[in-house]
Amino acid sequence: MPGAGEAPYSYLANVRETRATLARFGLVTKHRLGQNFLVSDAVVGKILDLAELVGDDVVLEVGPGIGTLTVALLARAREVIAIEADRALEPVLATTCAQDAERLTLLWGDALRLVPLVPSATAAPIGSPSPPSSLSGVGFVPNKLVSNLPYQVAATLILKLLQELPSVGRLVVMVQAEVADRICAGPGSRVYGAYTAKLALWGQVTGHFEVGRGSFLPPPHVDSTVVRIDRAPMADPKTGLDLTPSQLDWVAHVIDASFAQRRKTIRNSLSAGGFERSRLDEAFARSDIAPTTRAESLSPSDFVRLADAL
Numbered sequence: 001m002p003g004a005g006e007a008p009y010s011y012l013a014n015v016r017e018t019r020a021t022l023a024r025f026g027l028v029t030k031h032r033l034g035q036n037f038l039v040s041d042a043v044v045g046k047i048l049d050l051a052e053l054v055g056d057d058v059v060l061e062v063g064p065g066i067g068t069l070t071v072a073l074l075a076r077a078r079e080v081i082a083i084e085a086d087r088a089l090e091p092v093l094a095t096t097c098a099q100d101a102e103r104l105t106l107l108w109g110d111a112l113r114l115v116p117l118v119p120s121a122t123a124a125p126i127g128s129p130s131p132p133s134s135l136s137g138v139g140f141v142p143n144k145l146v147s148n149l150p151y152q153v154a155a156t157l158i159l160k161l162l163q164e165l166p167s168v169g170r171l172v173v174m175v176q177a178e179v180a181d182r183i184c185a186g187p188g189s190r191v192y193g194a195y196t197a198k199l200a201l202w203g204q205v206t207g208h209f210e211v212g213r214g215s216f217l218p219p220p221h222v223d224s225t226v227v228r229i230d231r232a233p234m235a236d237p238k239t240g241l242d243l244t245p246s247q248l249d250w251v252a253h254v255i256d257a258s259f260a261q262r263r264k265t266i267r268n269s270l271s272a273g274g275f276e277r278s279r280l281d282e283a284f285a286r287s288d289i290a291p292t293t294r295a296e297s298l299s300p301s302d303f304v305r306l307a308d309a310l
Contacts, residue, residue: 009048009075012068012096013041018217021066025092038068038148038174040215043226050207050228051146051172053077060142060168062111062157063150065089067096074100079140083107083114085150105140112153112160141167148174151222155179155195162202162231163248171203171229180208180225187299194259198252200300201243203229234304243304251307258295258303266298267291275310283309 012018018037022028038044047069053059053076064070064082066089073080074097084093087108097104107114145161145168154175161168175183178191184205185192207228213219233242234251243251257273258266267284271277284291286309289302298306 008041009044010041010068010072012066012071013039013044015039015217018066018068021092021096027088027092036216036218036220037065038215039217040211043211043215044069044072046209047146047172047174047226048072048076050209050226051144051170053144053146057144058140058142060145060147060165062145062147064093064106065148066092069146069148070097070104071100073146074103077103077144079103079105081105081107081140081142083109083111085110111150111157143167143169145171145173147172151176151179151220155182158183158229159195159199159202162199162229166231169231172226173229174211174224174226177210177223177225180227183227183229184208187302188297192296193262194255194295197255197259197298197300197303199229201234201248201251201304202231204232206230234300237305237308247307251304254307254310255295255303258298258306262295264294265292266295269295279310 008014012021018039022037051059053073055076055078057077058079058081059073059077061070061073061080061082064084070080070082070093080103082093082104084106085108090106090108093104093106094101142165149157154173158171158173158175161171181191182193182196183199185196205227209226211224211226213223215224233248235241236243236247254270257270257275259269260273261269264272266289267277267280270280281291283306287302287305289298289306
């Protein structure tokens, strides 16, 4: 956290300034959009520490809100590309981010529809009268995602970005604590499942910290955690090289089928998913996996071996 007399990471990251900004534009928080505004400058600082931004970074932010995190990102990165669903926030962001507006590009629309950036929304610098129809007209490729994500889409969006936006090498995201538990879970854990195993195919957790409910306005009804995920594709067991996109998709398919009937053995679950039993038995033998095992006891690397054998 900045020392006494030092400028804050974000001048908006406090209750007084956030309330004043919302009141100035006659806005209220919209529950359906998951709007809970961050009011802790200390949390902003810890997010920046995890992100480890350098001057050449192009940061993708989902859900900038009134710009609380955005202004801190703009102070440290080359460019910020922000996706926002609430068009009513355009004049707010034009004001709060005015100092660095030329380095901020806004995409308006649903983030889930804007990957890999972006056929369905308009993108333009703030105030542009004729925005291009896609991010391809902006000219910048994001290499990091740093966001206080809308919680209702966070889990889906994280995996989608890892799968479909390979330029992003690091994700630092604020998510619901329950989602963070799934992201960080290990085999055998109560919350370890298909999502966790698939996520590990593309990246690994390299840091996290908890955030109290009092760090938001209004306080959410759930606990929050910031998680850092660094892109680290799993390796082909035969070549030692990173798995190709088609291999990754195949392993993800095997994982989904393995967890489709969680209480069954992996042999029965995969058989119910359409795999031939004779083919399965051969694959289990080749990958040294017991057919009586349940999916939640297998590591992501186990699934890579099994998928390769299949």
